Amino acid sequence: MDEIRDLSLHIIADAPPPNWLRIDNAPCFQNVTVLLIPGLTTEILSLPPFPTSPCHACPTRAPGDQTRMHSVLNTFFTAPISATEKKKREERKENCNSHFPSERLQSNDPAQYLLTKEQMIEHDYPLPSYTADVFQKPDDTWVETPEESRESLLTAPDQKKKPARKIYSIDCEMCMTEDGKELTRVCIIDFRSGTVIYDQLVKPSKPITDYLTRWSGITAEALAPVTTTLPPATDPSSTSDDSSTPFLTPILLGHSLESDLRALKLCHPFCIDTAVIFHHPRGRPLKPGLAWLTKKWCGREIQTHGEGGHDPEEDARACVDLLQKKLDNGPAFGEFKTDYESIFERMARSKRRAGGPMGSIKGAVIDHGNPSVMHGNKATTMLKALLEVVPSHHFVFARFMALANILGLMKGLRPKQSSDSTPQEPAPPPAAEQLGTVLDALNAHLKALHSALPSRTALIIFTGHSDPRRMAALNARKAAFETAIRSGKPSDGLQPEERWTAAHVRELESAVEVTKRGLLFLGVKP
Structure with missing residues (x-):
């Protein structure tokens, strides 16, 4: 995910070139449009298991550890601060402290x-x-x-502050x-x-x-x-x-x-x-x-x-x-040396590779808001918003969730049951007719978007991960087992389906690695 992020920043801003892909004439690109489409798996696309044979889809790997996958969105939208920028910030901080030693006290506001x-x-x-x-x-x-009234924000005449x-x-x-x-x-x-x-x-x-x-x-x-x-x-x-x-x-x-x-x-x-x-x-x-x-x-x-x-x-x-x-x-207290910033902060202090003054990169995000609620933008609304912003913005990110929702993938990422409850079985797969309808709509939306993209736009589509439901089910079982043990239940008193063994540990690690697999598609609008 970090390499996809850095590729986007290289094309539109001032990030160094990637070491896994050669880009000729990068300054010729005018815009970058990035789409995250979870659920677009090798099975859906009828692709051979990667990387056993070449295809136009590049394999990706989501961040995480042995037992969990970390947020794809967090990784994409946050980038490490470069050593040069970090040095500049430290110099500004030192200058501020030397010239205005009391400034921190004046801004000592929670x-x-x-x-x-x-x-x-x-x-x-x-x-x-x-x-x-x-x-x-x-x-x-x-x-x-x-909501706070405007009157409450005003200082009364008889009050000094x-x-x-x-x-x-x-x-x-x-x-x-x-x-x-x-x-x-x-x-x-x-x-x-x-x-x-x-x-x-x-x-x-x-x-x-x-x-x-x-x-x-x-x-x-x-x-x-x-x-x-x-x-x-x-x-x-x-x-x-x-x-x-x-x-x-x-x-x-x-x-x-x-x-x-x-x-x-x-x-x-x-x-x-x-x-x-x-x-x-x-x-x-x-x-x-x-x-x-x-x-x-x-x-x-x-x-x-x-x-x-x-x-x-x-x-x-x-x-x-x-x-x-x-x-x-001060604000730096309790922070560690691995500093991150939003990619939009990075763009705001960068020049467009295609030319333009500092801070001239216009960015837009078309998304669902809180992914756990999923009552926000539907696919048609997303497309309409995308078509409105792509002509006037240099960087656009959007996420299409209809396919992931019908496949039940988001339930795998954000299970409703607590760690103390019995893990639930995944929902049955959607009917072929339902899935076909969603895929047809997705194809239509992608075609409409591609037609609307300005000339010399880089189009990046990635899936983020594969089906997370097996990983989520095993993590739920592990959490339920740990809760039972902490509550004082003997392990030999648990039912077989409630126990957590070394075999389950290996199965979870394998499921996590499978879940982390994703696909990346790269294209250019001539």
């Missing part, structure tokens, strides 16, 4: 670490509808933080019910005062089937007298006790906060996530664990209670301390 809309979409956050229409609330029990926005650190614990994991405890800490302003057990709406005590710390005895239900816990802003202060939507802080918001059934616009603003030592798309971050950067250990489970107050305070470390030491 708001600089707020997740962008794009980051929230990427990390599967439940966004309010007024922020981006990419998340569909599953039912009426969900709450959406009201606008009041500080509240910041609440949140951590939730869940237990298992017949509907999956549900909230059973929530702790909220005021970032600036360190005061616990809310710490309550919450009664789930459905009967509990597993208290998950090893992680949640919740027991049947502790939850027995509890009558508090979810709604009172879903509005952190209601904890404000200063009625004379204009209401400002608070900032919520947490670690992998999207999980807590989903447990609270809350859509919130302003979030800081310590799993995002701090880096994993091996880089994206891996996320660092909270216990590791706290030991690494705060010098203390948390989550050491063993069978007693996690303490949500302890975890929430860890997030407070980590954010404070960022504020004390």
Whole structure:
């Protein structure tokens, strides 16, 4: 995937030439259009198994480790910062520190670490509808933080400066019910005062089937007298006790906060996530664990209670301390040397290879928004949007998902069941007539797009991966087995279909390698 990304950047921007492909007269290219079409497998195309015989499709390999495939989109859209650019940034930083030593203190504002809309979409956050229409609330029990009024953003005449926005650190614990994991405890800490302003057990709406005590710390005895239900816990802003202060939507802080918001059934616009603003030592798309971050950067250990489970107050305070470390030491604190940037950042500071001033490359992405929801653009809408932007943009990326959806491939990448549930069998394959209809529509869309491409456009089509369902099923079985063992069940007491053996490990590694295989097609519009 990184080589496909670098090929695109070489054609349209200033990246070096690839070492696996020779491109003559690269400056003659005016545009690049990149299409990701999952589901376009060798079986669909009736191609021989690659690489046993030559064909016009180039084999590709998705990123990942032995047991998992990493995000194809993340790899394509993020590129390592070059050594030259890294040196320039370090020089700018040194100059800034030497001439303006107090600048960091003046910009010591937690708001600089707020997740962008794009980051929230990427990390599967439940966004309010007024922020981006990419998340569909599953039912009426969900709450959406009201949109901030314009009046609340204005400083009153008798105020010298606008009041500080509240910041609440949140951590939730869940237990298992017949509907999956549900909230059973929530702790909220005021970032600036360190005061616990809310710490309550919450009664789930459905009967509990597993208290998950090893992680949640919740027991049947502790939850027995509890009558508090979810709604009172879903509005952190209601904890404000200063009625004379204009209401400002608070900032919520947490670690992998999207999980807590989903447990609270809350859509919130302003979030800081310590799993995002701090880096994993091996880089994206891996996320660092909270216990590791706290030991690494705060010098203390948390989550050491063993069978007693996690303490949500302890975890929430860890997030407070980590954010404070960022504020004390600057944005680079907690980051590692493997720096990445968006390919659009790269294009913005590059000249077009075909000629033009710095920053003249216009790019567009035509996509579905949040892939986990799949209620966004349909194929015909995608085509219409593509036809509108390809004449006026130098770089265009689009993703066609109809084929992957009818084949059920996205369910393999994002399984609905939790790691504690029994793995589900893949859905049966679509009828030949249904598949034929989708393929005919895909062909028609590609023909229409090719006809609309400007002259001297490079067309790059890649599939990203093959069928991930076997890999996903094995990973689900592995997770279910590990959960059973952690809950105290003896391995010899499990049913044969629940066990995880060395043979399954080898099968998973083989399935992952098969899943990583993809196809690449290259073309030029004369």
